[in-house]
Amino acid sequence: MGNIIYRRKKDSKENNGSRSRRIGGRSQRKMAAEEELLHRQALSMVLHQHQLSQRFDGSMSRRIGSTSSRRHTDPLANNEKKVVVESLENIKFRRVVLIHGEGFGAWCWYKTIAQLEEVGLLPTAMDLTGSGIDLTDTNTVTTLAEYSKPLIQYLEALPEDEKVILVGHSSGGACLSYALENFPEKISKAIFLCATMVSNGQRPFDVFAEELGSAERFMQESEFLIYGNGKDEPPTGFMFEKQLMKGLYFNQSPTKDVALAMVTMRPTPLGPIMEKLSLSPEKYRSGRRFYIQTLDDRALSPDVQEKLVRENPPEGVYKIKGSDHCPFFSKPQSLHKILVEIVQIP
Numbered sequence: 089m090g091n092i093i094y095r096r097k098k099d100s101k102e103n104n105g106s107r108s109r110r111i112g113g114r115s116q117r118k119m120a121a122e123e124e125l126l127h128r129q130a131l132s133m134v135l136h137q138h139q140l141s142q143r144f145d146g147s148m149s150r151r152i153g154s155t156s157s158r159r160h161t162d163p164l165a166n167n168e169k170k171v172v173v174e175s176l177e178n179i180k181f182r183r184v185v186l187i188h189g190e191g192f193g194a195w196c197w198y199k200t201i202a203q204l205e206e207v208g209l210l211p212t213a214m215d216l217t218g219s220g221i222d223l224t225d226t227n228t229v230t231t232l233a234e235y236s237k238p239l240i241q242y243l244e245a246l247p248e249d250e251k252v253i254l255v256g257h258s259s260g261g262a263c264l265s266y267a268l269e270n271f272p273e274k275i276s277k278a279i280f281l282c283a284t285m286v287s288n289g290q291r292p293f294d295v296f297a298e299e300l301g302s303a304e305r306f307m308q309e310s311e312f313l314i315y316g317n318g319k320d321e322p323p324t325g326f327m328f329e330k331q332l333m334k335g336l337y338f339n340q341s342p343t344k345d346v347a348l349a350m351v352t353m354r355p356t357p358l359g360p361i362m363e364k365l366s367l368s369p370e371k372y373r374s375g376r377r378f379y380i381q382t383l384d385d386r387a388l389s390p391d392v393q394e395k396l397v398r399e400n401p402p403e404g405v406y407k408i409k410g411s412d413h414c415p416f417f418s419k420p421q422s423l424h425k426i427l428v429e430i431v432q433i434p
Contacts, residue, residue, distance in 0.1 A: 176208045179431060181251045181276040186213040187239060189258025189283070190356035191327060193220020196257075196349070199420040200427070207428060214238045216263065218357055227316025227324040230359035236263040243271045251276040253431060256283045258388065258413065259361055262292040268375040269367050278375055279430055280402070281423070282382040282393060282413055284361075287400050288368070292361040295396065296388065314355050327355040336387040340410060341417035349417075377402035378430050380415070380423070387413035404430065 176182065184204055186197040194213035204211040217235050218226040229235050246252065253276050256264035261283025268278055284292040316324035328336065330350055338346045367373070379402045381393045397405050406426045411419040 176432070179209075181253060182208070182210045182431075183250070183252040184209050184211045184427070184431070185239070185242065185252050185254050186211060187254065187256040187260040187263050188213070188216065188219065189256075189260045190361070191219075191333075191353040192257070192349075193222075193352065193354070195220060195352055196414070197416055200416050200424065203420065203424040204427065209428075209431065212242070214242065216260070219354060220352075225316070226355045226357050227314070229357035230324075232262060232266050232360040232363045232365070235357060235360040236266050239263055239267055240270070243267060243274045246274055250274075253277045253279065255279045255281055255427065257281045257416070259284050259292050259356070261285050262360065262365065265365055265367060265372060268377075269365070269372045272371045272375055275375060277378060277430060277433075279378045279380065279427065281380045281415065282385055282388050283379075285377065285379060285396050285400055285402070286365055286367070288366065288372075289364055291364050295392065313358070323358055325355040325358050327353070337413045338417065339386055340384055340412040340419075341414055345414075345417040349414075378404045378406070380426055381405065381407045382411040382413060382415055383407055383409050384411055385413045404433070406430075 186194070186200060188194065188196050193215045197211070197213040201211045201213055215222040215238060217237050218224040218229045222238070233240070243252070251274055254264050254267060256262075256279070258281075261280045264278045264280060264283070265286055268275055284295040286292060286295060310323075310326065312326045312328050313323035314325040314327065315321060333350075333353070334346060338349065341349075379393070379397050381390060381397075382388075383390050385393070406429075408415050408419050408422045408426070411422065415423040
């Protein structure tokens with residue numbers, strides 16, 4: 089009798105398992121179809137914007153065709169799961185401003201924007217000057233103030249009692265530092281995503297110096313420099329060759345996102361990343377800074393990121409396993425979980 093009961097339970101379990109697999113299969117297919125549609129829409133939008141912006145004007149003779157009190161290792165790194173947030177009702181500041189890194193634009197945050205909106209936050213992604221679909225000739229952008237102008241204008245226009253959470257990727261971290269120094273009262277938290285979290289008197293380029301060599305050598309020998317004012321004048325920008333870019337930035341990213349990036353990335357103005365920042369203890373150092381490390385990063389190695397947080401300690405340090413230099417592509421759910429967690433810190 090006991091054996092019969094056991095078999096019946098087992099049969100029922102098998103039937104339920106089979107049904108669950110069918111439902112799970114349909115759910116996975118639906119998710120895959122939705123993801124496919126999202127990628128197609130993003131690619132279509134970018135291609136349309138690309139046609140509108142006729143971007144690459146100017147001469148291009150050589151085209152680049154622990155340490156914190158809150159340290160976390162991301163538990164979702166190897167098993168991306170959807171983040172469930174019960175309530176953000178008590179969160180006072182919900183505006184999240186997303187700042188891209190070198191060569192990118194607002195378009196790179198499309199997954200992050202959708203995820204943040206789903207939990208009731210108010211994300212805004214913007215193109216820095218000469219980036220994305222901004223029509224400014226990259227070769228004319230010579231200072232960090234010019235490069236950061238869209239962010240500065242946004243902060244200037246905020247209501248007096250409003251603050252934002254800034255997220256800066258890669259060299260976009262310099263724009264966060266610049267904003268913290270000039271508008272500390274407008275920034276609730278600054279999140280550096282595998283970014284150039286520089287110290288006073290340091291250049292954004294200095295952070296990448298271990299990978300790219302000294303600034304002097306880079307300016308003299310780099311095959312990726314762009315001479316927008318002619319070969320006899322100083323270089324005005326740089327852009328890596330596509331295959332090198334794939335290896336540096338996208339070694340863990342989905343092929344569709346890599347394809348999107350390949351048709352959308354633009355040259356980076358050289359002046360802003362060669363500019364030394366003047367950062368004061370009263371403004372920049374007093375701001376609430378957080379750092380997210382990417383542990384399979386080939387553009388800004390984990391060792392360099394660790395050095396940054398050691399030399400300029402933020403309030404909190406988080407880590408994403410299995411992420412390349414673009415976690416908004418390679419580990420979007422893990423990135424989202426950390427962003428939401430930081431937002432909720434009192």
